[in-house]
Amino acid sequence: xxxxxxxxxxxxxxxxxPEPSNDKMLVVEVHAAGVGFPDLLMTRGRYxxxxxxPFIPGIEMAGIVKTAPDGSxxxxxxxxxxxxxxxxxxxxxxxxxxxxxxxxxxxxxAQATSLVNYQSAYFGLVDRGQCxxxxxxxxxxxxxxxxxxxxxxxxxxxxxxxxxARGEEKEAVCRDLGADHTLDADSDWLPEVKKLxxxxxxxxxxxxxxxxxxxxxxxxxxxxGRLLVVGFAGGTIPEVKVNRLLLKNSSVVGxxxxxGVRHFPDMPQRIGRALSELFEAGKIKPLVGAxxxxxxxxxxxxxxxxxxxxxxxxxxxxx
Numbered sequence: 675x676x677x678x679x680x681x682x683x684x685x686x687x688x689x690x691x692p693e694p695s696n697d698k699m700l701v702v703e704v705h706a707a708g709v710g711f712p713d714l715l716m717t718r719g720r721y722x723x724x725x726x727x728p729f730i731p732g733i734e735m736a737g738i739v740k741t742a743p744d745g746s747x748x749x750x751x752x753x754x755x756x757x758x759x760x761x762x763x764x765x766x767x768x769x770x771x772x773x774x775x776x777x778x779x780x781x782x783x784a785q786a787t788s789l790v791n792y793q794s795a796y797f798g799l800v801d802r803g804q805c806x807x808x809x810x811x812x813x814x815x816x817x818x819x820x821x822x823x824x825x826x827x828x829x830x831x832x833x834x835x836x837x838x839a840r841g842e843e844k845e846a847v848c849r850d851l852g853a854d855h856t857l858d859a860d861s862d863w864l865p866e867v868k869k870l871x872x873x874x875x876x877x878x879x880x881x882x883x884x885x886x887x888x889x890x891x892x893x894x895x896x897x898x899g900r901l902l903v904v905g906f907a908g909g910t911i912p913e914v915k916v917n918r919l920l921l922k923n924s925s926v927v928g929x930x931x932x933x934g935v936r937h938f939p940d941m942p943q944r945i946g947r948a949l950s951e952l953f954e955a956g957k958i959k960p961l962v963g964a965x966x967x968x969x970x971x972x973x974x975x976x977x978x979x980x981x982x983x984x985x986x987x988x989x990x991x992x993x
Contacts, residue, residue: 675731676729686731686971699768700769701768702738702740702769702774706989707732707989708736708989709966709989710819729761733762735756737991752776754777757769757932758773765991785959785960788985789946794931799824802900803880807832808833810871810878811824811834812876814883815838816835817983826852834854836856837857840859882904884906885906896924898924965989966987
């Protein structure tokens, strides 16, 4: 699938391209590819990484290793998931050994496309947020891909969660995932967060949304709280007056999994092992909200653009 022009989903076109090869990278037979908000932004030239059209979109995929370089830790025939800079919406894709990890037995390829979200949620809550059992985490965009992952990771780690999602249907999804409390994103949720925490506030805020509610997220923090900046699905990059942090000894913490991989190349394997243990123990079960064949990638993007998506949206490339 190629993006021919930077016109959003309408710029996509199914095309034949040469099969990729690279002696220093893995070549993966793609079975499923993830669809996320960064993909949508890229189709309009609005992401921080702005490739020129035409290009093959897609930064998440799951499939079977076709070829692997010696010493990579992988071999042909193994089931893997990976983060790729681009080009996962294809029958074959290239991934770096550093950003590739094994899929647990029993996990479907569609589910495995969400593993980068679970890596991000774990990296945010554990590595960057330094969460502790019994703490309370407020999760924005909680019915989406990374938000739903954060709910399950929080529950698995013994955290209490307050999930914010838009509408009763999405709130119900969050409760099914294990959220302790849910609030409507369009409501005046800050006073409710205070009530639910006995006026103490949340120890952590997990925020992949940003936008105009960011200051309320700062206000929602408990003394010593940590606000985890995961992304800006709300469309605007917020700012904060640091005196608000000073008064509560609170912190705003960046969570960029991709940059983390670049600086700590052993991180995906370490977190991957932790996630496999949680999956095998039945503590996480990635939610796939919808699947589409590759030729309907534009429809998959519209699910996200029109805010209908819950959990992970996946493209099924081959069964």
